Structures are given as C-alpha cells and as structure tokens.
Amino acid sequence: MTKTNVNQGAKLFNQEVVREIEAQKERWKKETVKGKTGDGEYFSDSGIPVNLLYTPDDIKELNYMKDIGLSGEAPYVRGVYPNMYRGRLFTVRQIAGYGTPEDTNDRFKFLLKNGATGTSVVLDLPTIRGYDSDDPEAEGHVGAAGVAIDSLEDIEALYDGIPIDEISSNIVTHLPSTTVVIMAMFAAMAEKKGIPFEKLSGTNQNDFLMETAIGSSLEVLPPKASFRLQCDAIEFASKNLPRWNPVSYNGYNLREAGTDAVAEVACALANAIATSEELIRRGNKIDDFAKRLSFFWNLYNDFFEEIAKCRASRVVYQEIMKERFKAEEMKSQLMRFHVQTAGITLTKVEPLNNIARSAIQGLAAVLGGAQSLHVDSYDEAYSAPTEESALISIRTQQIIQTETNVVNTVDPLAGSYFVEYLTKEMAQRIRDYISEIESRGGLVACVDSGWLHREIADFAYQTQKDIENGTRKIVGLNYFPSEEHAGQKVEVFRYPETAEAKQKEKLKRLRQKRDAKKVEEKLNVIREMCHKDVNLMPYIKDAVLEYATLGEIEEVFREEFGLWQFPLA
Amino acid sequence: MNEASSYFEKKSDVILGKLLKEVENQTANSIEILRESSARKGTAHIVGITGPPGSGKSTLVNKLCKTLAKSGIEIGIVAVDPTSPFTKGALLGDRTRMQELSGLSNVFIKSLATRGNLGGLAPTTADIVQVLDAYGKELIIIETVGVGQIEFDVLEIADTVVLVNVPGLGDSLQTLKAGIMEIADIYVVNQADRPGADESVRDLKMMVREKLQENWEQPVLKTIATNNEGMIELIDQIQRHKEFLLHSNRWDEKRKTRNLTRLNHLMIQSLNNEVDSYIRRKQGIQIKIQQVKEGKLDPYTLSDHIVEQLIKKHGGM
Amino acid sequence: MQIKVVMAKLGLDIHWRGALVVSRMLRDEGMEVVYLGNQFPEQIVEAAIQEGADVIGLSTLGGNHLTLGPKVVKLAREKGVDALVIMGGVIPEDDIPLLKEAGIAEVFGPETKVESIATFIREHVGKTIG
Incomplete structure (x- = not known):
C-alpha cells in the first residue's frame, strides 16, 4: 500500500468509543471531580486554554495517517527523517x-x-x-x-x-x-x-x-x-x-x-x-x-x-x-x-x-x-x-x-x-x-x-x-524571591581589546595596496544594479574580489536604497 | 539688560534648551522669557504638518528637513505626541523617525506632550514656537499629534498648513473633509507608491476645487517620503505659499490675528486664574457652590454674582 | 513638575525590547519619555539639551557600556547639562563601580522592577550629580 492509498475518512478513534468517552467524561465531571475542573482558568504560555484532563474525544477529528503519519513522511509531524x-x-x-x-x-x-x-x-x-x-x-x-x-x-x-x-x-x-x-x-x-x-x-x-x-x-x-x-x-x-x-x-x-x-x-x-x-x-x-x-x-x-x-x-x-x-x-x-x-x-x-x-x-x-x-x-x-x-x-x-x-x-x-x-x-x-x-x-x-x-x-x-504584578511567576524573582543579593559575583568573559587597532591597521594597508580605481568601478556597478530587477550577488562577488570592503558595499546600499525610519515607540 | 534678554543674545543650543524647558513647564521664569521673546519675534516661516495616524508625518518631516538643512537655514521642529489621560505620562517617539537630522547643527528638535490639550498640540506650543522664532529660527515646523480628530490648533499658529494623507484612508478623509480639509494650504498624498494614490489625488483635487482659497489654489502633491521622492516639489510649494502670503499681505494679517488671539488666550487664562483664586478664598461662595452642586441654587444666578463681586473688588464699572 | 526622560539605545546595540518596555512603563508612571532609538553619545547629549531632559536613560546589552556610557556623562557635563544619567541592560557586576565613578547615577540589571527605576528617578531628579 502506498501513502496515497490512505483512507482519508479513517479517524484515529472509533466514533462509538468517542461517544462513550464523552458520556463518561460528563459523568466523571459531575460525580468524581464534582465540577471543580478549573477549566477556563489555566492557559499555556501563548494563551491556549488547558483542561484538567485530555481524552480521545479531544482529538476525535484526527485521522492518523493524514494528520500525523509516520516519521520521514508527510505531514512530518513525527519528524523529518524516518529514523x-x-x-x-x-x-x-x-x-x-x-x-x-x-x-x-x-x-x-x-x-x-x-x-x-x-x-x-x-x-x-x-x-x-x-x-x-x-x-x-x-x-x-x-x-x-x-x-x-x-x-x-x-x-x-x-x-x-x-x-x-x-x-x-x-x-x-x-x-x-x-x-x-x-x-x-x-x-x-x-x-x-x-x-x-x-x-x-x-x-x-x-x-x-x-x-x-x-x-x-x-x-x-x-x-x-x-x-x-x-x-x-x-x-x-x-x-x-x-x-x-x-x-x-x-x-x-x-x-x-x-x-x-x-x-x-x-x-x-x-x-x-x-x-x-x-x-x-x-x-x-x-x-x-x-x-x-x-x-x-x-x-x-x-x-x-x-x-x-x-x-x-x-x-x-x-x-x-x-x-x-x-x-x-x-x-x-x-x-x-x-x-x-x-x-x-x-x-x-x-x-x-x-x-x-x-x-x-x-x-x-x-x-x-x-x-x-x-x-x-x-x-x-x-x-x-x-x-x-x-x-x-x-x-x-x-x-x-x-x-x-x-x-x-x-x-x-x-x-x-x-x-x-x-x-x-x-x-x-x-x-x-x-x-x-x-x-x-x-x-x-x-x-x-x-x-x-x-x-x-x-x-x-x-x-x-x-x-x-506577579501574574507570571519566575522562581527566585517574584516567586520565592531570592534572599541573596541579585547581582552576585559571577566570573565574566572579557574580550581582547586589541582587535580594533589591529583591524584598523589592516584596513589602512589594504586601502593602499588594492587597485582603488577598480574598486570604485565595481562599486558603481553595484550602485547601478541596485535599481534593476537583477540578483546583486554576482556583482558583489566581483567587488569583494577587488577587495572592496563590507562597509563600502553596504554604504552603497544605504545610499541607493535609502534609510528607513524604524517605526517604534 | 535683564537676565532673560542676555540669554537671547547668546544664541547657544544649550541655553535655548533651558529656555524652552522653562516655557514648557510654565515655570515662574517663563513669563519673563516669553515677554522678552515677544519683543524679539523674528521672521520665521511657521509650517504646520498635520494628518491622520500612519500617514508618515514624522518621516516626511525628517526627509523634508534633511533636504532643507543643506541650504544652511536655521530650522526648528516642534513634534507633538499625546499625553495619556490616565497616567499623565507620554511616550514621545517622533525623534526615532528623525534620526537623520541628529548631528545637524542647524536643526533643533523639541518634542512636546499634549498635557491634556485636545486640539492636536501641546498647551505651550505657541510659546515654544515664539521662543524659537525669537531665537532666530528661519523655518519652524510643527508636527501635530495626528490621532484622527480634527486638529484646529495648528491653524492658529502656522502660516502654512500641510495636510498629509495616504492612499486608501478613505474613512479618515471623510472625517477630515468636515474640518481641516477646507483650510489646509498644501495637500500631500504620501506613500504614493501604494495602490490608490492616483484616486486619492483626484479626489483631493476635486475637493480643492470646491473650496478654493482666495488667490491661492491649494496644490495636491504626491510624495514617497521613505524614498525621498517629492521633497523638492513640496519645498517649492511651501516656499511659493510663503511668497504668496508675503505679497498678499496675509503674512502680516496672520501675525496680527495671532497677536490678538494670543491676547485673548492670555486674558482668558488670567481671568480663570483670578476667578479660581477668588472663589477659593471666599467661604461664603464655597457654600453657594455647594448649593449649586446639590441643585438648590441655579448656576446662572451664582455665576453672575461671582463676576459682579470680582469686578467690584477690582473697583471696576 | 513633569519629569522628562530621554531614552536611548547606546551605539550599535540591537536589542530594543528593554529600552522600549521601560519607556512605556515610565510613561505609565507619569513621566514624559522621549525615545531616541539608537544613538551615539554626541547625539544623545544633543537630544537631552534640546529636550530639556531631567534624565538620560541608556540601554545596552552589547558590551559597549564602558566605552560609550562614561562618554555621555562627560559630554553632558561639559555642555552644562546636569541631567541624571542612568543605565540598564546586561552589565557585569565588576563594571558597575567603574560606571558610577564616571558619573552614571545608577545601573539597573535585567530583573529590575520598572517601578523601582521610577522611584529612583523621582528621588534623584533635580539633585546635580557628579
């Protein structure tokens, strides 16, 4: 049998069983939990209501092969690779x-x-x-x-x-x-x-x-x-x-x-x-x-x-x-x-x-x-x-x-x-x-x-x-708040501070030794292509091969595409 | 020479910032500053930019001023944002859309909160503009709140009103029709690369034809502020309107009307303060106010009585 | 008197969440907050001058607090701006004394209640620092 032969109508659970569970669940709510399910009061982080108990009737619409399937097969719920x-x-x-x-x-x-x-x-x-x-x-x-x-x-x-x-x-x-x-x-x-x-x-x-x-x-x-x-x-x-x-x-x-x-x-x-x-x-x-x-x-x-x-x-x-x-x-x-x-x-x-x-x-x-x-x-x-x-x-x-x-x-x-x-x-x-x-x-x-x-x-x-306001609880912060001083000492990683000088020096040498005219030429091609319906990648590659810098190329973008004002506040 | 006067001689952003802070907070010192600035009023062209939310006013002001600043003229920008009626706080975000103007020595930006004022501007906007004018700004741009309601305040303060709209804001156009639509001097359809731009321009042109101002046909322009498109044309029209005002005497008329409006505002404000402090001091009146509150005395009688007493007190009539 | 705060992301630091949330909550505390977005010290001080700021708030998680933070205070004081300068973000504990020495009035870490920032501001605004 191939995947395309799946019975599209076949549900995960026998509908008779589901009806029985639904009926039993109603009884259980009344007799066993005595109505105190708390449903409607519990939510997942993104606001999905969470019930006290889940049973087959909550997923009665699912068709196993169509909606869940096997690993490495569509719809890939179970994973993208078979093993x-x-x-x-x-x-x-x-x-x-x-x-x-x-x-x-x-x-x-x-x-x-x-x-x-x-x-x-x-x-x-x-x-x-x-x-x-x-x-x-x-x-x-x-x-x-x-x-x-x-x-x-x-x-x-x-x-x-x-x-x-x-x-x-x-x-x-x-x-x-x-x-x-x-x-x-x-x-x-x-x-x-x-x-x-x-x-x-x-x-x-x-x-x-x-x-x-x-x-x-x-x-x-x-x-x-x-x-x-x-x-x-x-x-x-x-x-x-x-x-x-x-x-x-x-x-x-x-x-x-x-x-x-x-x-x-x-x-x-x-x-x-x-x-x-x-x-x-x-x-x-x-x-x-x-x-x-x-x-x-x-x-x-x-x-x-x-x-x-x-x-x-x-x-x-x-x-x-x-x-x-x-x-x-x-x-x-x-x-x-x-x-x-x-x-x-x-x-x-x-x-x-x-x-x-x-x-x-x-x-x-x-x-x-x-x-x-x-x-x-x-x-x-x-x-x-x-x-x-x-x-x-x-x-x-x-x-x-x-x-x-x-x-x-x-x-x-x-x-x-x-x-x-x-x-x-x-x-x-x-x-x-x-x-x-x-x-x-x-x-x-x-x-x-x-x-x-x-x-x-x-x-x-x-x-x-x-x-x-404590609606969202975080342990040590607003739930059983920590007694210790919040900013206790932790060993921190320090970056080397010499990079800036070294990179500046390298750039200075690079700008001297590369062919400035060719760089300008290649940057101008990118400039022109920014306004055409073409892929910029080949032109950027040409420019970097002449040692145009990242900042120079991006300056062309800023000049040609213009700056956009971040819509905030 | 008094202290306030010397401040105006110095021309430094640091001092201007401090003067404006006093005025914005209506401190005791502010009266002296305003008196001094009133005498020194310069010749700034005051341009109001208004329009519904989402029309891109701040971005337009940003690009407009970036181009204008290149000529070296002194620009003042007053950007108004709403105060929360519940907390009295405000988040003033226009500056984030004007980042390209930071670092330009000839552009000065002041953000104001409406602080309870309903007409689209902060209560001290006119004062702030006056101080900027007196400080030698040649062009002052006021960006109104733009929360959708009709913002008439800017009409009293500005020489030229630019109304910014965007394609597809049909509903807001309807609301605007009733009010400021008829009074703006320049219309802009911003974000004109969006579908419906030509229709918006056509609608506006039709509306303008029905409401033509005397000797000034309000232009309708298309801009794409984000791409810097249409700025030169807008600057030209703003300049053309200024020349129209100057040549037709409207420039002076507007200033004269503004002086009178200002006098009226100040009188009303002084009277309010006077009435407030008078009734607060008089116990007998407090009792009568309580009676009005409970419906035992009619408000007309008491109001007449208070005004009469007040005038008598000042030996009038 | 209405307190006016100028709030900026320091330099190239990209994380705007903290700065914006604090800005909104200071608004809720009744303050007027001018949000600048990303700016360098010169422009931050320029904005503080123009806006007549009582407080300059700096937010950074990018590790530039020691290079750019003290610069803001120095430039502000040189120009005669006496605004309270405060800082928030991910800042190693060891660096806080250095920042305070440079005139940063207070440093707020990731778990600070905004309410306590507001209280700090109210208690310290108007008292010339540094």
Whole structure:
C-alpha cells in the first residue's frame, strides 16, 4: 500500500468509543471531580486554554495517517527523517567568534582538534550592521561580541587552513545586507582557492526581520530592500551552492524581542511564503530552492506547548509547500530547524537555576525533533559565556543524547491526547496568524507599516507588567524571591581589546595596496544594479574580489536604497 | 539688560534648551522669557504638518528637513505626541523617525506632550514656537499629534498648513473633509507608491476645487517620503505659499490675528486664574457652590454674582 | 513638575525590547519619555539639551557600556547639562563601580522592577550629580 492509498475518512478513534468517552467524561465531571475542573482558568504560555484532563474525544477529528503519519513522511509531524536520532544525533553546535579573524581562526583550529565537526562563527556588531572597523560608528564594538570582518582578506584569514570543502561552515550573519557580502566573500575565497562551489556546505541566517524589526539600529535599510537582498542570497545559493543553507528564518530572535510561540512560527513561515512568491516571480521553481530553507526556534519553559509548536510548525510548513506552492520533492516540504534555548527566560538571581531551565528547554527541543541544538549558558544574563559555563551547556546536551534514552525512539510523545490536542491547536493558531499577516498585505508590508513592531512591543510590555504584578511567576524573582543579593559575583568573559587597532591597521594597508580605481568601478556597478530587477550577488562577488570592503558595499546600499525610519515607540 | 534678554543674545543650543524647558513647564521664569521673546519675534516661516495616524508625518518631516538643512537655514521642529489621560505620562517617539537630522547643527528638535490639550498640540506650543522664532529660527515646523480628530490648533499658529494623507484612508478623509480639509494650504498624498494614490489625488483635487482659497489654489502633491521622492516639489510649494502670503499681505494679517488671539488666550487664562483664586478664598461662595452642586441654587444666578463681586473688588464699572 | 526622560539605545546595540518596555512603563508612571532609538553619545547629549531632559536613560546589552556610557556623562557635563544619567541592560557586576565613578547615577540589571527605576528617578531628579 502506498501513502496515497490512505483512507482519508479513517479517524484515529472509533466514533462509538468517542461517544462513550464523552458520556463518561460528563459523568466523571459531575460525580468524581464534582465540577471543580478549573477549566477556563489555566492557559499555556501563548494563551491556549488547558483542561484538567485530555481524552480521545479531544482529538476525535484526527485521522492518523493524514494528520500525523509516520516519521520521514508527510505531514512530518513525527519528524523529518524516518529514523531521526538513530540515524544522526542532533548536532551540538559551539559558536566561536571574537577579536580579529586571526584570533577566531586559532579558536577554530583548537575546536577542530578537539573533535568539532564544523565551524560556527558569530560576527561583531559593526560587521553585522555594515560598518568597517575604522568607521567611527564601530568604536567600542570591534571584535567584541563576535569576529570583525572587513574584507575578503579577513575571510581568508578566518578560514586559513580550515578544510572548507570537507567540513561545514556556519556563519551567523543575521541580516540580509551582511549575508550577501559575507556569502560573496566566502564564494570568492573558494573561487581563489580553486574549490568548486558544489563542495561548500554551510548555513547563514539571512532574515530581513532581523534587519528591520527585531533589532534596531542607527541606519536601517527599508524592508523591501532588505527582503530583496534576502532573496538574492537565497537565489544565488540555490543556483550555485547546492549544499548551502542560505537562510535560517529567525523565529528565535523575534521571540526574544517579544512574541508568543504562535507568532514566532507564523512570522517565520510568512517570511518563507514571501520568499517563495518572490523567487517564483523571478522565474525559479519551488523545488529549486525550497529544500534549502531552514528555520530557527526558541524554546521557553512551557514544556508541552513548545514540543507541540515544533510538531505543528512542520505540518503547517508541509501544507504551505505542498498545497500552496505545489512542491513535488519530499525535501522541499520538510522543515528542518535549529533550536536555541530561551535566553530571555534566564534570571540573574540565583544563576545556577538557569542550568535547570536550559535543560528542560533542551529536552523539549529533542522531543520536538530538532535537527540541531544550542543550550544557553547559565551566565547569559551577565555576559557572554565563560569556558566553564559553555562546557556545562555542551554537557547538558550530551546528557540528553546519551543518559536519558529519549533519542532511542522517534517522537515519543506522539499519541499523548494532550500533546496531539496542543499540536492541532498550535497549528490552527499559526495558520490564523499567517492569515492575519496576509490580510495586511504580507510580511514585508506588516514590517513597513510598523504593525509587527507594535505586536512585539505590546507583547514585551504586557509580559513585563505580568512579571511585575506577579501574574507570571519566575522562581527566585517574584516567586520565592531570592534572599541573596541579585547581582552576585559571577566570573565574566572579557574580550581582547586589541582587535580594533589591529583591524584598523589592516584596513589602512589594504586601502593602499588594492587597485582603488577598480574598486570604485565595481562599486558603481553595484550602485547601478541596485535599481534593476537583477540578483546583486554576482556583482558583489566581483567587488569583494577587488577587495572592496563590507562597509563600502553596504554604504552603497544605504545610499541607493535609502534609510528607513524604524517605526517604534 | 535683564537676565532673560542676555540669554537671547547668546544664541547657544544649550541655553535655548533651558529656555524652552522653562516655557514648557510654565515655570515662574517663563513669563519673563516669553515677554522678552515677544519683543524679539523674528521672521520665521511657521509650517504646520498635520494628518491622520500612519500617514508618515514624522518621516516626511525628517526627509523634508534633511533636504532643507543643506541650504544652511536655521530650522526648528516642534513634534507633538499625546499625553495619556490616565497616567499623565507620554511616550514621545517622533525623534526615532528623525534620526537623520541628529548631528545637524542647524536643526533643533523639541518634542512636546499634549498635557491634556485636545486640539492636536501641546498647551505651550505657541510659546515654544515664539521662543524659537525669537531665537532666530528661519523655518519652524510643527508636527501635530495626528490621532484622527480634527486638529484646529495648528491653524492658529502656522502660516502654512500641510495636510498629509495616504492612499486608501478613505474613512479618515471623510472625517477630515468636515474640518481641516477646507483650510489646509498644501495637500500631500504620501506613500504614493501604494495602490490608490492616483484616486486619492483626484479626489483631493476635486475637493480643492470646491473650496478654493482666495488667490491661492491649494496644490495636491504626491510624495514617497521613505524614498525621498517629492521633497523638492513640496519645498517649492511651501516656499511659493510663503511668497504668496508675503505679497498678499496675509503674512502680516496672520501675525496680527495671532497677536490678538494670543491676547485673548492670555486674558482668558488670567481671568480663570483670578476667578479660581477668588472663589477659593471666599467661604461664603464655597457654600453657594455647594448649593449649586446639590441643585438648590441655579448656576446662572451664582455665576453672575461671582463676576459682579470680582469686578467690584477690582473697583471696576 | 513633569519629569522628562530621554531614552536611548547606546551605539550599535540591537536589542530594543528593554529600552522600549521601560519607556512605556515610565510613561505609565507619569513621566514624559522621549525615545531616541539608537544613538551615539554626541547625539544623545544633543537630544537631552534640546529636550530639556531631567534624565538620560541608556540601554545596552552589547558590551559597549564602558566605552560609550562614561562618554555621555562627560559630554553632558561639559555642555552644562546636569541631567541624571542612568543605565540598564546586561552589565557585569565588576563594571558597575567603574560606571558610577564616571558619573552614571545608577545601573539597573535585567530583573529590575520598572517601578523601582521610577522611584529612583523621582528621588534623584533635580539633585546635580557628579
């Protein structure tokens, strides 16, 4: 029997049994619980009402093969791969990135020597926001929260001696404007080394929401321009870098900024919809690029809701890709996602409690079928993780992987009346939120008008009020408040402060030795192409090959696309 | 030379900031500052920018002033946001949309909260504008609250009123029709890259034709402030309106009317204060007020009585 | 007297949640809050001058508190602005004495009740600091 032969009408439970349960449940409410169910008073984090008891009648509409199915098959509720963690354990990612590219290169080599299977790098704020290290706006930030990248020279130094044709390279680029430049530099480096593009594998983040809604900055590109760059990177990768994941739709940071779990997933999916529409408009086929789209979720403490969210997000994505965009290939319909535990749930009081929180969230990620996981360190409310706290994060993941046995069977919570009910409910709420976004003209319009910013701000404001008035309880903070002084001493990680001077010196030399005329020429081509309906990536690659800097290219974007005023307050 | 006068001689942003703070808070010192600034009123062109929420007023002001500032003229911007009627607090966010203007030495921005005023401006807006004018600003832009209600206050203060609209705000156009629609001097359809822009322009032009001002046909412009499109045209029209005002004597008339309005406002304010302090002091009147409250005495009789007593006290009539 | 606060994200710091939530809640406490978005010290002090701010609020999670925070106080005092300068965000405990020495009146961590920030402001506004 093939999957297409599924009996579409077959329900999970025999309807006679359901009727019997419904009748018994009414009796039970009256006689056993004596009416005191408390239903209507309990809610999940995103406001779904939670009943005292779940039974088959709560999920009586479900058709097992159609709505849940088997692992590795549509609708992928149970997981995107047939044998899930038996086939491949979730990837333990450890991010590096500080100081100069040379500093981070040393760290890469250290990690690889000690068993890491790929590199993962974060960039400093000036790089993310498109400023060179010698820009006055970069002052105080160079090499601080990530590595500084100014030109192709820096990318070459960062990956010096790293086998980029053998291991995967994760680059946390955040913004599309950063992504197009860094991706172009990465490709240019491979070109110079004679490595064919097919051998490059890796991921970058590339989400226009990050550029225009989630993070604020001094100079912001208009949403339309940022979205165009996001699509340029995805299109370029789908045509040239077949093993590259050119986008990780960032529900994570959206949630940190202020949304519930429903909006987190819905906005990321709305972005995937907008991307697909745009790439199809440009003449691509859905199956050309959909298999390279990936997602990034944030898991809070509401254990079952977060697991249900992971499961529900896969169903809704499959529906969208299959039904709306007529994707044919299986790989175009399955949602792969990375999880990071929720930084915002960590407390500064009694920081060791955060180890428990992160472990619970990490466990939810694995029960939700995540492809890779980053467990936050307990000291995040103080600073970037120290070596000790980072090790505890890795150990937490290893404990989940090996000691708990939860990875031994696929999607172990399936069939729980409550989890299946929540999954169904989350999926519906995600669909509704996507409809809301589309009724307002789609995600780009929702950002442009400031609607999404208001949604985020309202949520963050309400959350803070709920914490201050005690509606939302946080252990050690407003529930059994800690006796200890809130700001107890924790050893903090200090970045090297020499990066700024070193990068400035390198830039000075670079500007002297490169062919200034050629750089200007290539920048002018980008300038011209900004106003044409073309993919900017090839032109950016040409410019970085002449050692045009990241700041120079992004200045062209700012001049040509104009600056957009962040619609806040 | 008194103290306030010397402040006006110095021309520094730090001092201007301090003067405006006194005026904004209506402190005891503010009377002296206003008296001094009244004598020093300059020749600033005062432009009011109004329009419904979401029409992109702040962004328009941002781009407009960015272009204008290049010529080196001294610009003052007064941006008004609403005060919460419940908490008396306010979140003034217009500056976030004017970030491109920060660092320009010839642009001075003051954010004001409405502090209970209902006409779209803060109670001290006219005073603030007067001080900016006296301080040598050549162009003063007032951005009204724009919460949807008809904002007439700006008409009293501004020489030129620009009404900003966006395509597809049909309903708000209806409400505006009744009021300010008839009195604006320049109409702008912002975000003109949205569908429906041409229809909005056509509707506005029709409306303008019905309400033509004497010797001034109100222009209807299309702008896309976010892309800096249409700013030069808007600046031209603002300038053209200024010249029209100057040549037709309206410039002076407006100032004369404004002086009288100001006198009226001040008289009413003084009278209110006088009445307040008088009735608070008189126990007998307090008792009668209580009787009015309980419906035992009619308010007309008591009101006449209080005014009579007050005038007698000042030896009038 | 109505208290006027100028609130800014310091430099390139990207996280606006805290700054905006605190701004809204100070509004609820009856203050007038001018939200600047991201700005560097020169522009923050310029805005404080123009707005006649009683308080300058700086928010940062990006690790630039030591490089840019004291600069705000220094520039403000040079220009004769006596506004209370306070800071919030993720700031290591060891750095707080350094910030206070530089004239930052108080540093509020991630779990501060906004109510207590408002109380601090009311108690300290008008008293020239540093």
